Amino acid sequence: MSSPNIVSKFVAMAEQALSRGDAAAAARHVSDAAEASLELAISVGPGPDRDRLLAGADEYISTLEELLAQGAGGEGRGRVLDKPKERLADIAGMENVKAKLSEMVLPLRHPEVKDLYGIRAGGGILLYGPPGNGKTTLAKAIAGELGAAFFSLTGADIRSKWHGESEQNLRESFQAAKACPFAVMFLDDVDGILPQRGADQGADNRLVTQFLQEVGGFAESKNTLILLGATNNPWDVDPAVLRSCRFDHKIFVGLPDQPAREFLLRQQLGKAPLDAGVDLSPLSARLAGYTGSDITSIISAAKLVAATRFTQGGPPEVTAEDIEASLLTVPPSANSQLMARYEEYARSSRA
Numbered sequence: 354m355s356s357p358n359i360v361s362k363f364v365a366m367a368e369q370a371l372s373r374g375d376a377a378a379a380a381r382h383v384s385d386a387a388e389a390s391l392e393l394a395i396s397v398g399p400g401p402d403r404d405r406l407l408a409g410a411d412e413y414i415s416t417l418e419e420l421l422a423q424g425a426g427g428e429g430r431g432r433v434l435d436k437p438k439e440r441l442a443d444i445a446g447m448e449n450v451k452a453k454l455s456e457m458v459l460p461l462r463h464p465e466v467k468d469l470y471g472i473r474a475g476g477g478i479l480l481y482g483p484p485g486n487g488k489t490t491l492a493k494a495i496a497g498e499l500g501a502a503f504f505s506l507t508g509a510d511i512r513s514k515w516h517g518e519s520e521q522n523l524r525e526s527f528q529a530a531k532a533c534p535f536a537v538m539f540l541d542d543v544d545g546i547l548p549q550r551g552a553d554q555g556a557d558n559r560l561v562t563q564f565l566q567e568v569g570g571f572a573e574s575k576n577t578l579i580l581l582g583a584t585n586n587p588w589d590v591d592p593a594v595l596r597s598c599r600f601d602h603k604i605f606v607g608l609p610d611q612p613a614r615e616f617l618l619r620q621q622l623g624k625a626p627l628d629a630g631v632d633l634s635p636l637s638a639r640l641a642g643y644t645g646s647d648i649t650s651i652i653s654a655a656k657l658v659a660a661t662r663f664t665q666g667g668p669p670e671v672t673a674e675d676i677e678a679s680l681l682t683v684p685p686s687a688n689s690q691l692m693a694r695y696e697e698y699a700r701s702s703r704a
């Protein structure tokens with residue numbers, strides 16, 4: 354025999370499953386909640402309690418239908434990813450992005466500020482900047498850290514040659530995100546998903562329009578959405594997409610500064626034994642102009658040289674010479690023309 358407590362327990366389990374991105378488990382728990390509500394409705398006899406229970410069961414059944422339509426039954430396109438393992442503590446620099454993010458989740462962590470200041474959790478950030486400086490890694494870390502369901506989309510996930518299917522794909526992803534109490538929707542290479550609309554680009558235009566509708570719908574939803582976009586080419590993204598309430602914060606993610614470079618050197622070296630002759634502080638100063646991924650490659654190559662030497666009976670330490678040798682093979686990838694273009698973009702869009 355069901356009790357009202359059992360219904361709320363199933364609902365809580367469904368919410369937990371959704372927030373860890375397990376739509377299939379959520380569907381099972383929602384189905385249990387519906388069944389328990391119906392059982393209770395039968396047992397209480399006619400009256401307002403029964404009406405309330407039946408209305409509750411109706412709501413759970415619609416949620417279940419939505420989850421199944423999104424593929425929670427095991428087929429269809431499941432876009433909810435596993436909770437990412439990255440953490441904000443693994444990200445070098447980008448303090449401004451981390452600070453903006455804490456503001457966005459403040460009402461979730463301190464519900465009392467919601468009514469007192471009339472502020473809502475959630476919002477959108479567009480990260481733009483040159484390749485290889487941690488935009489994608491940061492987006493994953495955000496979802497990993499916040500315990501939100503994480504939806505990650507690229508143009509390849511969304512775009513279809515069949516008429517109308519691209520918009521449908523985008524719609525399905527947003528529907529799935531809306532069903533979660535707290536979701537992060539990450540649009541990677543957003544210029545490839547939502548390019549500037551033009552007169553002769555029907556498919557792009559429809560996709561942008563669909564996106565605007567979907568994010569507009571979120572304003573009415575009681576669930577929290579953090580919308581993240583990343584791009585190397587912010588000037589190619591449709592301007593309507595960039596306007597307030599969508600990506601209301603545009604943050605430039607440039608090359609790592611010296612502390613961030615030193616952080617990356619240490620992080621990439623990890624537990625590798627290090628020769629006493631290696632001094633990471635002056636090394637990080639010399640690496641101005643290198644991207645985060647350049648630094649990752651330099652250290653990977655140096656560690657591989659040391660590891661090979663070690664397996665051949667040599668000493669285990671990574672030496673300054675190993676690092677110098679790999680520096681010769683990895684030139685800095687920053688491109689001054691591109692950097693100037695970002696500066697110009699930041700000025701002109703006051704981003």
Ligand SMILES: Nc1ncnc2c1ncn2[C@@H]1O[C@H](COP(=O)(O)OP(=O)(O)OP(=O)(O)O)[C@@H](O)[C@H]1O
Nearest residue numbers: 443444445483484485486487488489490645646649
């Ligand atoms: N700031 C950073 N903190 C931590 N790791 C970083 C950082 N920058 C780069 N990396 C490392 O460099 C690699 C590339 O980073 P990532 O893919 O996140 O860059 P991106 O900015 O998304 O590049 P793209 O614009 O080409 O998509 C990753 O393996 C990541 O570990």
Ligand SMILES: [Mg+2]
Nearest residue numbers: 488489541583
């Ligand atoms: Mg990326």
